[in-house]
Amino acid sequence: MGFGHADLVIAVPVGWVDVMSLDDLDAVAAEFRARHGHRLRIATKYHRLVREFLRDAGVADYRLVDSQGATEATVAHGTAEAVADITSTGETLRANHLKVLPDALILRSEATLWRSRRAEVDDAEMAALAALRQTLGV
Amino acid sequence: VPPSPDRAALLDRVAAEGLDAVIDAAGVETGLRTRADIASRIGTLRADAETPPIAGAEADVLGAILSLKADLPDACERLRDMTVDMPGLTKAVDRFAARMDALRDAGLDPATCPSRRASGAPRWNTTTASSSASSRPSRPDLPPVATGGRYDALTAILGAEPIPAVGGVIRPELVRDLRAGGTP
Numbered sequence: 510m511g512f513g514h515a516d517l518v519i520a521v522p523v524g525w526v527d528v529m530s531l532d533d534l535d536a537v538a539a540e541f542r543a544r545h546g547h548r549l550r551i552a553t554k555y556h557r558l559v560r561e562f563l564r565d566a567g568v569a570d571y572r573l574v575d576s577q578g579a580t581e582a583t584v585a586h587g588t589a590e591a592v593a594d595i596t597s598t599g600e601t602l603r604a605n606h607l608k609v610l611p612d613a614l615i616l617r618s619e620a621t622l623w624r625s626r627r628a629e630v631d632d633a634e635m636a637a638l639a640a641l642r643q644t645l646g647v
Numbered sequence: 648v649p650p651s652p653d654r655a656a657l658l659d660r661v662a663a664e665g666l667d668a669v670i671d672a673a674g675v676e677t678g679l680r681t682r683a684d685i686a687s688r689i690g691t692l693r694a695d696a697e698t699p700p701i702a703g704a705e706a707d708v709l710g711a712i713l714s715l716k717a718d719l720p721d722a723c724e725r726l727r728d729m730t731v732d733m734p735g736l737t738k739a740v741d742r743f744a745a746r747m748d749a750l751r752d753a754g755l756d757p758a759t760c761p762s763r764r765a766s767g768a769p770r771w772n773t774t775t776a777s778s779s780a781s782s783r784p785s786r787p788d789l790p791p792v793a794t795g796g797r798y799d800a801l802t803a804i805l806g807a808e809p810i811p812a813v814g815g816v817i818r819p820e821l822v823r824d825l826r827a828g829g830t831p
Contacts, residue, residue, distance in 0.1 A: 525680065526657060527689055540688060585677045585678075
């Protein structure tokens with residue numbers, strides 16, 4: 510409907526000046542594991558989407574950690590090294606000193622209105638729908 | 648491959664201003680990855696950028712090896728052809744041929760074994776020689792009953808001393824179905 514845009518992206522700390530792409534993330538993940546003794550952690554709510562995306566991108570040495578809210582704060586809290594989260598302007602990520610990887614756009618989404626083709630609709634509901642459509646301009 | 652423009656620009660900036668200044672300019676540091684971690688990677692990137700690219704013919708051969716997919720005798724022959732451009736490959740091809748002889752001695756026809764480069768995580772199979780699979784020609788839609796190969800690079804990453812590592816897997820559900828006289 511042209512509003513409510515939100516993208517699922519991968520973001521890393523702004524201080525990672527050497528990380529500009531998924532290839533960099535893959536290399537850094539392998540190095541991180543070697544230097545820190547555990548896998549690089551990516552905090553997210555969207556496990557399946559992120560896992561599939563990273564597999565296709567050839568990024569292997571990471572571990573997803575579950576986060577059901579305030580995902581962007583996990584890096585500052587030391588419970589993750591990077592995040593995969595929904596953002597529309599990137600403002601919250603920036604406020605948490607994170608930057609979006611340009612080639613790590615996992616999913617693009619926007620507000621969408623769905624209507625059942627089969628449900629019975631009475632006159633009052635029809636009127637409500639018409640009013641809603643007029644308000645939304647769709 | 649020369650470094651990307653972004654990476655080249657980063658290396659130039661680090662060389663001119665120093666890494667600390669570049670990181671300070673980027674903003675507040677967060678997370679467990681330290682400045683030393685980043686400095687180490689910058690060193691790797693610089694060494695990478697200064698390494699001359701490998702010769703074109705050599706790159707072609709590497710590409711051909713990585714995309715090789717054939718039954719064992721055919722794969723062996725094509726690898727043998729490649730030793731013309733890359734003599735360093737000869738010993739590995741000799742071992743490949745020896746393994747085929749061993750299979751033949753064990754009563755297996757190498758021509759029925761497909762061979763391909765493992766398609767797992769790229770980082771892990773950089774020195775994986777080859778993986779062989781036993782599939783049934785009658786059912787190309789099903790995965791191979793057994794697969795296996797070399798896992799030298801994987802074991803090294805997992806912390807083992809460099810050793811020749813061999814691994815394999817047999818899919819029990821396929822064996823069961825085949826024994827039961829058919830697959831669903």
